[in-house]
Amino acid sequence: MKTVISSLVTLLLLSACASTPTQTANNTPAPTPEPRKTTPRPQIHQAPLPGSVAGSREEFQKMAGDRVHFALDSYALSYKARSILSKQAAWLNRYPRVRILVEGNCDERGTREYNLALGAQRASAVRDYLVNLGVSPSRISTISYGKERPIDGRSNEEAWAINRNAHSAITSGAVS
Amino acid sequence: MRFILVFALMLLASPAWARLEIDITKGHLDPMPIAVPDFLGTTDPERETGAKIAALIAQNLTRSGLFKPLDKASFIEHQSNINVQPRFADWRIIHTDALVAGQITIDKDNRMQVAFRLWDVLSEQQLVGLQLASTPENWRRIAHKVSDAIYRKLTGENGYFDTRIVFISESGPKTDRVKRLAIMDQDGANPTFLTSGNYTVLTPRFSPTAQQITYMSYATRTPSVYLFNIETGRQEALGDFPGMTFAPRFSPDGGKVIMSLVQGGNSDIWVMNLRTRQRQRLTSAPAIDTSPSFSPDGAHIVFNSDRGGSPQLYVMNADGSGIHRISFGEGRYSAPVWSPRGDLIAFTQQYKGKFHIGVIRPDGSGERILTTAYLDEGPTWSPNGRVLMFTRETRPGAGPHIWSIDLTGSNLRKVATPEDSSDPAWSPLIQ
Structure with missing residues (x-):
């Protein structure tokens, strides 16, 4: 496969050279080069390698989930939130060098300062x-x-x- | 006391003054007719500036909702000297109650003198005679000061035209919003950005001297309360608190800033002395305590707390004692602000999926709702306590804008800003 690609590249380079208009001494326009038939290039398909690198942000997201959600005007952790946080804790305990910033967020149906206080309660509940x-x-x-x-x-x-929601953002220590 | 004051003013003023007065406490369907001819001048630059000043005065008076400046084309008399009595009969024919007569001179050193007289057309008496000096570039502030003098004479209360608004200018998509600290004149003129937009800033408020702003900034890892000096442009984080600080406001004497501090997820109210840098904790409930605002005499504080299960308004003494709830209506109450007159507290109410701006007396009586929209929040008072500005989103997904409304519930207006805008705070009258 590798040799096929490299010979294809060589072929393409050669054809590119051949089709470059040559400079002429007088000002007569260079004759239009004959269109060349090129062989269609084989497509290269890319896909992410299945499975995340151990200790990476992707693995944290995949194995635990980095966000828990809240009911209206509440910072109580639901059953689902607690289950996500248990997985976050398990993962964090496996990678003790990782540090996180828990960001508390609110919807837009509250006033600005009240929501700043509510977001702080949500972040603290997760912590x-x-x-x-x-x-x-x-x-x-x-x-x-808050709601920002x-x-x-x-x-x-x-x-x-x-x-x-409260978002657990990894700030350092993860494998990149 | 008030009676004595009124009596003293009556001795000073002409007897007719009491007659030509607007009752500012009523919603006005019939604004007072007033004539504002172009201010006179002898040179072209003087006449041009004179026309601009008259137009801005008329615009200010119209926006107040209390006055109806008349069409200049209807004027019969065209004065050539403001030191000669107007022909009052000519002004009575076009049904104006008041006449503004002004004159401008600009000398060779670019100094501008503006003289103006306010006349009561029916009693044929002069109500105000005033002279102001500045440079021609300062014509807008001159027009605002003249407007304030007219408003003060005809309503019996201070005006609010020579004031500024500090606010947050917003741009970009909702999920990646840029928020910059900005300042403008009360009529939306001269908008200027004070921060770059590299970090989010929120909830600016003026000091009583209008020289300083306090606001909340995400400039560093711990969001906190900052001071901004308008003269020097200097910014400074206020205090080194062990957690996020937010919701700042100056005390009425400007010597303190009151705010919320988060510790262990819980917000309490603290006050910081700006001179000694000493700080004092005022509340300690295991609940949200935020949005504190001093009464104008500095003796009390209104704030927002959910200690009773839902966000409501509470009042306490300035030392944190005597906490009691004052809002008992339906819905959720937040963002209270004490009026500079002391008689009312403006607030945001959330009820049945809508937001409202309302007012309530400090003892919890007399609640009155003034506005309704998808989002109305964060009221701020004009320095005379007669007008409120606030943030409004007219419908879901519409960007926020600053609006104003009279305390009477009439005269709702959108304030022109260059971008989306929020969190307005009104300055005191500029000296």
């Missing part, structure tokens, strides 16, 4: 849960974005539910 499962508090920072960082720009119930 506390991870700490209880053995992740060192020194590895987890928190921030509240929606990930779904629409204005409907579905988007609001998506935007009520």
Whole structure:
């Protein structure tokens, strides 16, 4: 296969040279070169290697999920959220050099300052849960974005539910 | 006290003054007719500036909702000297109640003198005579000061035209919004950006001297409250708090900033003395305590808390004692701001999927809803406590814009800004 490709490349290079218009001393236009028939190039298909690298952001996302969601005006962790956080904790305990920033987010159906406070409660709820499962508090920072960082720009119930979340963003220590 | 003040003013003013007065507490379907001819001048630059000043005064008075400047084409008398009495009969024919007469001189050193008189057309009395000096480039502020003088004389209250608005200018898609600190005149003129947009800034508020702004910034890893000096452009993080600080406001004397601090996920209210840098914790409930705002006498603080299960308005003494709830209507209440007059608190109410701006007395009585929209939030008071500006999204997906409404619930207007805009805060009257 490799030799086929390299000989194809050589062929293409040669044909490219041949079709370059040659400079002429007088000003008569160079004759239009004959169109050449080129052999169709074989396509190359690319696909990600199945399975993520151990300790990478992708693996964290795939094995645990990096976002948990909340009910309206609440920072209580649902059963589903707790299950995601247990997986986050297990993964974080396996890679002790990884540090995360938990970002608390709210939907747009609240006032700005109240949402900043609510986002802080959500981020803190996630942090506390991870700490209880053995992740060192020194590895987890928190921030509240209130309603300033929606990930779904629409204005409907579905988007609001998506935007009520806490995102565990890996800040350092992951395998890239 | 008020009676004595009114009595003293009556002694000073002509007897007719009491008659030509607008009751500002009512919604006005019949604004007062007023004539604002171009200010006089002897040279072309003087006349040009005179026309611009008169047009801006008329625009200010129209936007207040209290006045109806008349069409200049209807004027019969064309004065050539403002120091001669107008022919009042000519002004009565076109049914104006008040007449503004102004004159401009610009000397060879580019100094501008503006003289103006306000006349009561029916009683044929002068109500105001004033002279202002500046440079021709400053014509807008001159027009605002003249507008303030007219408003003050005819309503009996201070104006708000020579003021500025600090706000957040927004651009870009909702999921990647750029938010910059910006400032403009109250009428939307001279918009200027104060931060670059490399980091998010929120909720700016003026100091009582209008020289400083406090706001919240995401410039560093821990979002916190900052001070911005308008004169020097200097920015400074306020205090080294062990957590996120937000929702800042100045005390009425400008000596303190009150704000929320997050510790362990919980927001409480703290106050910081700007001179000594000492800080004091005022609330300690295991609930959200935020959006604090001082009463104008500095004795009380209104704030937002969900300690009772849903966000509501609470009032406490300035030392954190005596906390009691004042909002008992339906829905959720937040973002309270005490009026500069002290008599009312403006707030945001969320009820049945809509947002409203309303006002309530500090004792919790007299609640009144002024606006309704998909999103209305974050009211700010004009320095005379008669007008509110706020952030509005008219419908889902529409970008935010600054709007204004009179305390009476009338005169709803969109404020012109170059981009989408939010979080307005009104300055005091500029000295």
